[in-house]
Amino acid sequence: MKILVIEDDAGLRRTVSLLLEGEDYDVATAANGKAGLAKAEEWNPDVILADVRMPGMDGLEFVEKYMADGGSADVVIMTAYGSPDTAIEAIGKGAFDYIDKPFAPEALLLRIRIVEENRKKTREIKRLRKEVRVEKRHGEIISSSEGMREAIRLAERVAPHPTTVLITGESGTGKELIARLIHDSSGRPGAFVPVNCGAIPENLLESELFGHVKGSFTGATVDRLGLFEEADRGTLFLDEVGELPAQLQVKLLRALQEGEIRRVGESQSRKVDVRTLAATARDLEAETQSGDFRADLYYRLNVLRVHLPPLRHRPDEVPILARHFLATYSERLGVSVTAFDPAAMKMLQAYAWPGNVRELENVVERVVVLTDGDKVTEAALPASIREPNGIMATSAESLSSDELSVKKRSVQLEKHLISRALTVTDGNRTRAAELLDLSYRALLYKIRDYGLDD
Incomplete structure (x- = not known):
């Protein structure tokens, strides 16, 4: 590690240099702040020890100028005139830490080791992010498998057109992310309005989708816009569309065909300009044959299909996604969990992931919270992953x-x-x-x- 010592006292400068060189650090020196700036630019140190009181440019000015110029080293301020106010000011200007003079050699070396450990963890997080060699599209979509890349390419290709799209795939594969990608790439000025058709009680679903007028039913005390109207000039995303009851399937079909809706309790139809995307984890084609889903609505929704493969069919993505989520949650939660040990990663790859990417993300967030060190071990993984056969193992x-x-x-x-x-x-x-x-x-x-x- 390279350490630059900026100190106007030649004797102390020499003493600190010898101490650090004795610990196998690479050391350079400067006698004042101006010379220190020039040396830092030329030499690119990892750590800078800078005295506060120096002729010309003092230590605080040095820190401010060095940081303004984009310096990346961690700066530790040395001062015989230390006070809480000086320390706060130095750290406020960008210093990593400070140490009062006179200091014992052990105290200085401890400060350096703390800085070194911090830099090591920072480098590890950066390495982790760099190692995640994935293709990112639209923020959260991460893919490296051909199946996912093809789904993204198809979504981007259909986005500018008003075509209805049916997105299929198991729960947790990222169907809403693909829907958002299509909307954001479409150029439509309106909002992206998602609705989970299986999460709304059946007796409220019609009002939720199409709106209602005052007095149309008990509790309807004011006129209310439905989601179709909220999505006017934008995109309505019908998640789990297979959960729609039969009577609403008829009304949805009319809205898609005619481009108009009728609020509950109203006699007049209203025109809407809505791009409709739908998603399902069910086999709607089979359900049309059994009579559980209207065939005419299915064909209207299934103009173009984008299918997302389950995570178990793209096992090579598990390490990539796991490391991505590890870096994300380590940063978000302010901890330094930076890697999976090989045994833990092997278990993640062996697991079938019935909840797909969503389940993997939840598991990684959990282990980041529960891991004490900087590496996730197999003991931190849930029992369902450590013993994947669980209840059926007998x-x-x-x-x-x-x-x-x-x-x-x-x-x-x-x-x-x-x-x-x-x-x-x-x-x-x-x-x-x-x-x-x-x-x-x-x-x-x-x-x-x-x-x-x-």
Whole structure:
């Protein structure tokens, strides 16, 4: 590590240099602030020790000028005239720390080691970010697999056109991010308005989508815009569109075909200019054949399809995404967790990730909070990842005859998965329903039936 010593006292300058050279540091010196600036620009040190009181340019002026010029070294101020006010002023101008003279050699070396450790952690975080060699599109979308890159290319290509797009993929694969990418690349001046069709009670969904007029039903005390009108000249994103009840499927089809909506309780239609995007984790084509989803609405939505592959089909992205989330949450939470040890990363790659990228992000945020050192170990990972077979790990040979009921074992597994999803999402039932590929209403019923309300 390179250390520049700026000190007008020649004897002290020599003493500090010898001390640091004895610890195998690379040392250069300057006799005043002006010479120190020139040397710092020429030599690019890692750490600068600067006296406060020097002829011409003093230490505080040096710090201010050095930082204004874009200096990257950590500056430690040395002063025999130290006071709390001087320290605060120096740090306010950009100094990393200060030390009062006279100081013991051990005290100075301790300051240097603290600076060195801080720089090491900063470098590690930068290295971690650089190592994440991914293609970023629209902020949060991270991809390195061909399947995701193709989805992004298709989304960007269709964005300028008013074509209705159906985005398919399992929960947690990033369908809303793709929808936002399409909207932001479309040039439409209106808002991006997302709605989860499975999270709104059925009796309120029509009013939510199309609005209502005063007096149209009990509690309708004022006129209210629906989401279609809020998205006028923008984009309406219908997430989990497969959850729409049959009567609303008819009204949605009319809105898409005619470009007009009718508020609840109103006799006149209103024109709207809305780009509609829809997403589902369900097989709507199969549901049209079974009669559970209207075929005409499906064909209207499925003009162009963008499919997002599940994370288990792109395992090479797990380390990339895990390191990205690790760097993100380490910075956001103000901690220095900078790496996964090989055993922990191996477990992450072996896990099937039923909740896809969303589950991976939740797990990484959890381990960042719970890890004490700078490296995530396998012990910090949730039990479901350390023991991925969980409740189903028991071999059939070890089960007694009264434990072979498929129905009973399926109920146990379902209860376990719901409990796990609620734990992963910190009790957020909407997010848990997405992880489980259940509608919000179905999840509420199952939580009640299994006694998981607490």
